[in-house]
Amino acid sequence: MKIFSQAPTNIAVIKYWGKNPKFEDYHIPTKSSLSFSVLDFYTKTYLDFKPGNGTIFLELNNKKINPNSEEFLYIKNFFEKLSTLIKEIKNYDYSIKTENNFPTAAGFASSASGFAALAVAIAKVFELSEPKIFEKYFNSEQKISSIARLGSGSAARSVPSAGGCVLWSKPKQDLTTQDLNKIFFCSDAKTLFPPNHWEDLRIFYIQLEKKEKKIKSRSGMKQSVSSCPIYSNWVDYEENILLPSIIKAIEKKDFENFAKSTIKASNGLHAIMYYTFPRIRYLTDKSEQIIELVLDINSKSTKLAYSFDAGPNPVLFTLKDYQEEILDALSSVVNKKDIFITKPGAGAFAKVI
């Protein structure tokens, strides 16, 4: 049977950077994060499955992926991990054809949309074939969000079907368990505000660099957790002060405070990276130029927020009314063809085709 699924990328305003080291493989975040699922950048996945023993065939962006390649191993490890709890995963062979409508591995969070699309597709497999297993492990978006998390942490946020502004919560209590069921489902994401809550919000992706980043997020965040001397203080501040304040700003559609908090969160993340040993610097000279431009524009009136993930490419937030003016201002630093404008959109879905 064949399933089609689709999931958006998401851009976090409160970032995910660091896992509980006791459960490294299970991507349990040290703190909560908050993102927007975006309308125009997504992964489409075609999943063909049949009874089998867990064999995987993978095609990414119309190219067959070699079983020894890194991309293949990511997917394979994900299935292996799932099968430690859900052994029925191995009851099938999977042919996965997946494609992104945006450049892979250039800061557009392709692993987020990719694993979200895969997770909802797998859920559909069991909904169709093994209702008891579905009931046990996949019968809510939050469970599927947890499943996606095991592929790539930030994929958890791309799952909730309403999309929009999504909160991925850290576990409610400290985890010290050996219970795989608890470890799997301790941390998931849900929509706080649907895409139409803030109709005027606009999101600019700016592609300053097209090449892959030097340091993978996975190893980078591990370094930060273990070596940044004030990592845990940053976690406390983000969890207890910055996150509630930005949720409030979004709730009220208070752009000024939203922008301030978003900028603070981005600066904080990159300060933590800078204070990691050895230090991590994702921002390039070009990134800094964009920051200066944003601060310069905002010095008159707050019209922009910037946010940098683990890469050099900025994502800017603005309002519809400022869109043209911002585009003009950006043209001094960046080519218009490298600016992609979108807005909050829906989350993931899967259907039989």
Next chain:
Amino acid sequence: MKIFSQAPTNIAVIKYWGKNPKFEDYHIPTKSSLSFSVLDFYTKTYLDFKPGNGTIFLELNNKKINPNSEEFLYIKNFFEKLSTLIKEIKNYDYSIKTENNFPTAAGFASSASGFAALAVAIAKVFELSEPKIFEKYFNSEQKISSIARLGSGSAARSVPSAGGCVLWSKPKQDLTTQDLNKIFFCSDAKTLFPPNHWEDLRIFYIQLEKKEKKIKSRSGMKQSVSSCPIYSNWVDYEENILLPSIIKAIEKKDFENFAKSTIKASNGLHAIMYYTFPRIRYLTDKSEQIIELVLDINSKSTKLAYSFDAGPNPVLFTLKDYQEEILDALSSVVNKKDIFITKPGAGAFAKVI
């Protein structure tokens, strides 16, 4: 009578960034700092004094300074501050001719050497003219270090006559006093290791930019104290972990650990600045290039430490044996004429001429 004094600049490896806001004017640091007084960069001051009412004449680098100019007001405020406790300061008129043997206000810490040279000269005034006042306020290097601190915090570290590696300690206990005598003398610097303790240490000043910095340290550090969410955590880490570890490395002449701690301290300072709101960024693209070069060289074997103050110009530490190799490596990024090589040297002195 005429006094000549001389004081070196100093380069901190554990930085001073932030004052106790309750005593803003008195430059009481939130944490201790550690520096090297350097051999080749210093301020020479000629102080002519005669009975009077506190009138000041100021010449800086052979140029008469206008009484309304910023430089003049710095000096005037310093005398005013001193006179709140030591009213005899106003018993004299002062003609101050001062010159730096290095570019002023380009990251060579001219206020440190300048106020240190002035403080030891003023001490000499009272030693010669009013022994009772001298006994009360100037009869130890640590007291004179405190006096220099009131002009510019980091000047405290340029005073101890032995120079070398100098520790400027934060107050031993929390200050809540109104007692000016306590406020003046609560925090001073002393030599931990004289210059000849580590004969092979070399210090490279690299002048990437000659112009003055955009944000003065005074306002920058005030912003950090009030707005960086993890400022106090950084203070705790530096005071309790990093400072003892770097002192130990210097004691043992353990260059590898010295370099690691020095780099951590520099990264930490700039992370705190980056996480200040609005953010402060002193490092330029050129600065980052130097950092990359240092990390690249160290990836084979630790031969360098970098340290950035509140400005773009790096100071590198290395050992005599590596000096030529490092100079060659730097030539790809920076002109040789902009590299100034020195080593730890003595502190301040004053004499009658």
